[in-house]
Amino acid sequence: DIVCPYCFSKFSPEEVVFRAAHHRDDDEDYALGEDAKLNRYRERFGLDTVFDMEAVLSPYDVPEEHRIYSDNIVMGLNDRYGVMTRRRLCPHCHNELPVTAGKAPSNIISIIGASQVGKSVYMTSLIHTLQHYTADHFDAACMPLNAEISRRFRADYEEPLFERGDLLDSTQKEKLQEPFIFQFVFKDEDKAPLTLVFFDVAGEGMVEQDYLGLHGQHIKNSAGILFMVDPLQIRSIRDKIRINLGNEPGEWTPKYDEPRDVVLTLFGDFIAYQDKAKTNIPTAVVLTKSDMLHSLKDEEGDYIKSNSNVFRNMVHRDWFDLTEFENIDGEIRRFIEKVDRPFKGTMDVYFKDTAYFAVSALGSNPVDMKIQGVVSPIRVDEPFLWLLYKLKYIEGRVG
Numbered sequence: 497d498i499v500c501p502y503c504f505s506k507f508s509p510e511e512v513v514f515r516a517a518h519h520r521d522d523d524e525d526y527a528l529g530e531d532a533k534l535n536r537y538r539e540r541f542g543l544d545t546v547f548d549m550e551a552v553l554s555p556y557d558v559p560e561e562h563r564i565y566s567d568n569i570v571m572g573l574n575d576r577y578g579v580m581t582r583r584r585l586c587p588h589c590h591n592e593l594p595v596t597a598g599k600a601p602s603n604i605i606s607i608i609g610a611s612q613v614g615k616s617v618y619m620t621s622l623i624h625t626l627q628h629y630t631a632d633h634f635d636a637a638c639m640p641l642n643a644e645i646s647r648r649f650r651a652d653y654e655e656p657l658f659e660r661g662d663l664l665d666s667t668q669k670e671k672l673q674e675p676f677i678f679q680f681v682f683k684d685e686d687k688a689p690l691t692l693v694f695f696d697v698a699g700e701g702m703v704e705q706d707y708l709g710l711h712g713q714h715i716k717n718s719a720g721i722l723f724m725v726d727p728l729q730i731r732s733i734r735d736k737i738r739i740n741l742g743n744e745p746g747e748w749t750p751k752y753d754e755p756r757d758v759v760l761t762l763f764g765d766f767i768a769y770q771d772k773a774k775t776n777i778p779t780a781v782v783l784t785k786s787d788m789l790h791s792l793k794d795e796e797g798d799y800i801k802s803n804s805n806v807f808r809n810m811v812h813r814d815w816f817d818l819t820e821f822e823n824i825d826g827e828i829r830r831f832i833e834k835v836d837r838p839f840k841g842t843m844d845v846y847f848k849d850t851a852y853f854a855v856s857a858l859g860s861n862p863v864d865m866k867i868q869g870v871v872s873p874i875r876v877d878e879p880f881l882w883l884l885y886k887l888k889y890i891e892g893r894v895g
Contacts, residue, residue, distance in 0.1 A: 498512070498597045500586035500591065500597075501677045501693045502537065502675060503537060503588055504713040504714035504716075504717050505586060505588040505589070506717050512570065512585065512586075512593065512597075513552050513555070513585050513587050515551075515553075517581040518550065518579050526550075530545075530547050531552065534589065534590040537589035537590070555573060558573050558576070562574040564580070569598045569599060594677075596679075599688075601688060602691060602717075603688075603719035603887055604718045605690075605692050605693065605720045605721070605722065606714055606715050606721050607722045609723060609724030609726075610755070610757070610758045614784045617657065618722075618724060618782070618784060618857045620653040620654055620657050620857070621857035623653075623654070623676075623692075623694070624654055626678075626680065626880070629811075630880075633811065633813040633814065634682070634813075635683045635814075638680050638681075639678060640676075640678055641677040641678065645676055649676060657871060661871070675694065675714075677691065677692070677694075678692040678694070680889075690889060693714065719778075719883075719887055720883035721777055721780070722782055722880070723779055723781050723782065724784055725782065725832075726783075727783060728785070728788075729753065729755050731754075732835050732836070756838050759846060767846050774845075775847055776848050778849045778850075778882075778887070779847045779850050779851075780851050781828075781832070782854075782879045783828055783853065784855060784857065785856060786806055786874060787858075787874070789806065789807075799834065799835070800854075806827060806828070806854045806875075808874070809873075809874045809875060810878065812877070812878070812881050815892060816890055816891070816892040816893070818892045818893060818894050821851070821878070825851050825852050851879070855874060855875045855878065856875070856876075859872035859874055
């Protein structure tokens with residue numbers, strides 16, 4: 497099956513339609529016109545209406561001998577005028593599909609989390625790290641699906657963060673972001689590429705049923721989930737950090753949704769309908785802003801020891817280091833259990849396959865919305881590499 501990386505609908509390769517490669521004024525079947533399905537999709541994301549589009553063709557409207565197959569999948573058509581098209585479209589939203597759709601598994605990875613947990617900053621830091629370092633360590637390349645995504649990512653996300661040191665504005669709920677689609681392509685041609693779809697859902701929506709219904713589809717059809725949790729979402733930590741850093745109480749206006757609320761909303765949206773009311777989708781629970789945890793103490797000492805590996809970057813190369821992973825996973829599991837047992841319990845009930853990570857997208861705490869010094873991410877690619885390992889793209893070894 498194909499999962500469309502734009503609207504996240506799931507369909508078989510036989511349902512794909514095509515965009516004609518030309519138009520004709522003397523044949524209304526091939527005349528330029530408005531594409532209602534494409535424009536409905538574009539309207540959801542506040543994009544302009546497109547008027548003069550080439551016709552949409554169904555493979556069943558051309559004789560069998562005019563269909564072009566590759567690996568038993570229709571990849572092209574010769575239309576009634578003998579003009580060939582290879583522009584395959586999703587039958588639901590009429591966006592153009594990646595070349596690999598239908599030939600390789602449509603493995604989509606989603607980033608989810610409540611508002612203010614830093615999903616946009618994490619996505620930027622992760623993609624930057626994958627493109628510049630991680631892909632090379634695994635004999636692969638990480639590339640935007642098209643030039644428009646590349647331009648938007650650089651201008652709106654990468655340059656402000658990595659070149660100007662500006663924190664990104666919180667994604668507004670009214671401003672629905674079109675998905676960012678990247679492909680993680682291995683140089684070994686026997687390995688299928690992995691499609692990374694980062695859907696920058698405004699966080700407030702993650703606890704509103706109607707809004708989540710719009711985006712629940714992309715979570716349900718994901719092959720892996722990166723579930724972001726900010727330490728400041730957890731009340732006990734919020735209080736302790738405020739005391740330790742000596743902040744005035746007035747500066748801390750808790751507008752955070754509890755992590756468990758996000759899980760419960762997800763449950764209502766799709767997990768409840770899964771077999772045994774649990775989801776099999778591998779889910780990495782990613783504790784953000786790990787640099788903040790330095791200042792945390794409790795009656796027994798540190799919540800997380802100051803010499804913990806959590807605070808050191810780790811480079812996985814050629815394989816996923818399972819020893820390193822098990823240490824971090826165990827440490828963060830124990831930490832979450834200590835500070836937010838209801839959340840940990842809820843995760844255990846609804847998710848069959850979880851792992852726990854701590855990352856710092858910036859490497860240090862920003863001051864007045866400005867990053868101090870150079871952005872130096874810590875362990876941002878580790879949850880992603882765990883998903884690659886779970887999906888059998890890379891092997892895991894005991895270090």
